[in-house]
Amino acid sequence: MTDSVRRLAGSARFALSADPLRAAFMIILTVLNGVAPVVTVWATGLTVDAMAQGRTTAAIVGALTTLLLAMAWSQLLPPVQTLVENDLGRAVELRAQQRSFDKINDLGGLANFENPEFHDRLRLAVSAGVDVPVQLLTSFTALVRGAITLIGFAVALFTVDWVAALLVLIAGVPRLIAETRLGRDRFALQATISPTERLSMMYAALQTEPDAAKEIRLFGLGNHFVGRMITEVRRAQKSTRRLDVRTAKLQSLLELVSLIPVAACLLLLVARTSQGTLQPGHVVVLLGALAAADGAMAVMATTLARINELSLVITRFDDLMSLTPDIPCGTGRPAPPLQSLEFENVWFRYRPDLPWVLRGMSLQIDAGTAVGVVGLNGAGKSTMIKLMARFYDPEQGRVLWNGTDIRDFDVESIRQRMGSVFQDFMQYDLSVRENVTLGDVTAEVSDDDVWRVLELVNLGQVVRALHRGLDTVISTMFLDAEDVENPDGAEIPRGSFFSGGQWQRLAIARMLLRLDRDLLVLDEPSSGLDPQAEHDLNEVVRDAARGRARVMVSHRLNTVRRADRIVVLADGRIVEQGTHAELMVLDGRYRQLFDLQSSGYVDDVPEGRRHPVSVEESTIGER
Known part of the structure; x- marks a missing residue:
């Protein structure tokens, strides 16, 4: 009973504090509305007595007037109270x-x-x-x-x-x-x-x-x-x-x-x-x-x-x-500029009743280096990214930022030092400008900055052709705030549609606003792009992100082949790592995946037109 009273008192305080003035007015109206029926019945009794006892006309008129006033009171107050209650309800809802x-x-x-x-x-x-x-x-x-x-x-x-x-x-x-x-x-x-x-x-x-x-x-x-x-x-x-x-x-x-x-x-x-x-x-x-x-x-x-x-x-x-955050925000000291990010014997699973996703993984990523991560589905690639961004903490082992456990730093400061494109990137039903500037809402981003990153992903010409340019809403669910009318008076929706590849370019443009960050994470960034766009993206990111740590996860090996180091994951473990050339010579899983992909490019070439390609010259799908 005590808990119920405490909860109710807390809820009442919360509701009343949302708009104290309306709350006080509502209490007054409640009292008046409660008294009104009693007064009406009492006035009815006075009127009946006055008429039954043959009192003077003035007494009867007075009793009737009292009754009419009581009835007006009963009729007029409820709508006013309903209005006040609704206004207070809206304040509480907000x-x-x-x-x-x-x-x-x-x-x-x-x-x-x-x-x-x-x-x-x-x-x-x-x-x-x-x-x-x-x-x-x-x-x-x-x-x-x-x-x-x-x-x-x-x-x-x-x-x-x-x-x-x-x-x-x-x-x-x-x-x-x-x-x-x-x-x-x-x-x-x-x-x-x-x-x-x-x-x-x-x-x-x-x-x-x-x-x-x-x-x-x-x-x-x-x-x-x-x-x-x-x-x-x-x-x-x-x-x-x-x-x-x-x-x-x-x-x-x-x-x-x-x-x-x-x-x-x-x-x-x-x-x-x-x-x-x-x-x-x-x-x-x-x-x-x-x-x-x-x-x-x-x-x-x-x-x-x-x-x-x-x-x-x-x-x-x-x-x-009262829910305790699994990853608390606003605690710990700010993270310093990244010198190295290290996985130290990391074990991770999503629940105790599920199998391990990462099994004793150890990996160091130094500032200024590009690391490619490859492996079959379910190898643990995306999970590794989640631990980098501290969406989860490892069950065993540590993730170290400059040699210090990442849990000692404020998680928001860690994420502020990262830029990313996720495999399941978001398609916001907003304008082109907002879809880009959401990459950094804390900064003053000019239209010139937006056009710059759009040009980098080859969307500049596409956006300029839209009827409202940067202000065009890209959505199949919502229209632009402003409509135009045809000469015949019919309204034309102002929203526009993007293809899957164009949406992915827009997500990449969002990430490019954060190119000044210490760590760039690209999880299947080119899965929806054509070969030309993929090649251009690889060149843009490579040139624009020099000097920063990059982690690139991809099933397309040409996306990662120029990385400083390539890591092959299998069953949550690193089974191979090295440069492209070193892994080709190793003739292990990476070589098997590489040859499997390259076979799709050479099987149909006439025998007389084939020529040997060295490990260093192989480009698989690059121009």
Whole structure:
């Protein structure tokens, strides 16, 4: 109970502090709204008494005026309170969104984001953080309003018969117990169906996202995914319906039970009236009080149960706020300029129940050197990159920055000294300018800088041909903010599309804004490029990044063949390393991969046109 009160108090403080002025105004309106029904019933009784007792016209008019004012009070205040509550709710939502995503961005590693269970919890936590403070606020105001109304009518009932008043109050106890239990069931159901709801949303998104549209139509997968989506929706609905049926049965039973004390009160009222102890106005007041008090008790029981349920839901948001980052940001000292990056007997796996991805890997990368990393799929290449950027920490061994454990430095300062192109690079539905400048949002990047890197990746001419140049939104989902109209009045969307290779060039341009960094990491940077573009990219990066450490991961061996050192990974271990020439002479795995790729270039050459190629002269796909 203490924990519930503490959580509720914290949520209330959070909601009220979002906009103190509106919060104070809302409290005042809540009190006035709670009193309004009592005043209306009281004024009705005065009016009936004045008319029944044959009072003067002035007295009757005065009573009617009071009744009209009370009715106006009851009618005008609720819309005003709703407006204030909505404004306060918007302020709370903004603050909760800010807190939620500040916390998410404090999670410096990838362990949580690559964990499905975390995404189930995260969805519920973010929703709780945004919705619960507002719902708690509205529930609290409803509770206060109901309490004021109940107290007012209870006083009216007590003046007639304390037994009747007590019966009405007792009628609300079973409701409170039942609604509290139902609230706990609703809380448990949310966690149960969250994975199912996420699956149904995933299947729905597959049928609307441009990236999936080609395969879905080519393979005829639309009905297949519709079926899966409907299956998951039905599974979730089946669970919710079971609770709905139980709720309906229980609430119907409670309504019948609540009629018993109401009937007893009515019998008492009939008895008092037959004895002549009540005036007509008193009868009107008591009938109104009886119905209103019973309704107020029902509302309060439901509201109290809802508040109890919200106290459970808010724990999900509290759990997110108290989550310890796997890779903490803002701790440790700033990283100095890179002299060497070393993997020292590093062992790593993504979870204890999964196999090792890196097995005792040791590797040193010195400033100013280019290291190529090759190997089959699953060899550990991309995992090595993740450890370099400290998205994960090794389970055994160390990653050293200038001989010091990388964990001793602030992770953000490490990443500020890196530039990268990832294999699964992002395609931001933003303008060309933003897609480039996101590479360094901390710097003042001029349009000249943007055009410079676009020219380096051979996108300058393409972007100049776009209708809005750097301001053109590259997206299949969103339009530009500004539209033009045809002479016939039809609007033309201003967004544009890029091919996969052009998107990859744009990602490379983003990285080129960080060419002044100590360590450049290129993970399959040319996988979507044609041979000419690949060759040009290799030349650009080689020339522009001289003097800086470079790590190039690629299945295309011509991308790494000029590296100062080439590392061959297999099963999480370095099995070979050396220059291209040294590895060719070694005649090991690298030579096998190289010969396998080169065979595609020479098998179809007529015998008479073949000529021997030395190890030093072989270029595989380069111009």
